[in-house]
């Protein structure tokens with residue numbers, strides 16, 4: 400398959416790349432140093448990415464940012480990061496990408512454990528994650544041409560423990576390759592409308 404992987408250089412994206420590149424052609428996308436440049440917060444940039452790649456069999460998004468702050472310190476402005484990136488950015492990848500995905504192809508989006516298991520400072524990110532979950536469940540029943548859509552919700556990755564583990568006290572980190580397997584299931588399998596929880 401020809402797979403467009405956004406966020407390919409990241410912690411999750413590089414695990415997904417390592418697993419899927421063995422059997423597929425992967426186009427790596429991101430803001431810097433990838434095969435094709437994209438900023439998912441910018442609609443024009445997403446349009447240019449798809450014009451550049453042409454048709455693909457699968458789109459995987461492993462990117463998306465959110466602001467972390469205590470609720471009393473969260474501002475409308477800080478909340479915009481998650482709205483524009485994790486939420487709208489991912490949804491726009493689907494809305495603008497549909498014409499470029501081949502019949503029976505797939506989209507795989509990324510949410511995260513904190514939508515089910517709250518952590519301090521995580522309300523804005525959780526809001527976006529929950530929005531992605533609901534979008535995927537709902538969009539799946541209307542996808543044209545047999546196109547599938549799923550969502551991977553990882554817990555804290557082992558590889559991210561040093562950087563953000565302090566925010567996830569008492570969480571059992573999961574190996575990146577186990578998370579990558581959920582993306583593989585979404586792309587290579589037949590399911591749609593699923594939330595793959597890797598907790």
Ligand SMILES: NC(=O)c1ccc[n+]([C@@H]2O[C@H](COP(=O)([O-])OP(=O)(O)OC[C@H]3O[C@@H](n4cnc5c(N)ncnc54)[C@H](OP(=O)(O)O)[C@@H]3O)[C@@H](O)[C@H]2O)c1
Pocket residue numbers: 405406407408409410411412428429430431432437438439440461462463464484485509510511512552553554555556559
């Ligand atoms: N790591 C975890 O433990 C974990 C757990 C659950 C959920 N998640 C979620 O999974 C997603 C990826 O996490 P991660 O830890 O792998 O992140 P990461 O290591 O920071 O990597 C992010 C990747 O996305 C790209 N990127 C960032 N902003 C972008 C944008 N606006 N447009 C296009 N590409 C962009 C980055 O490359 P460039 O900088 O070159 O653009 C990079 O390749 C995030 O939404 C995160 O919340 C992560």
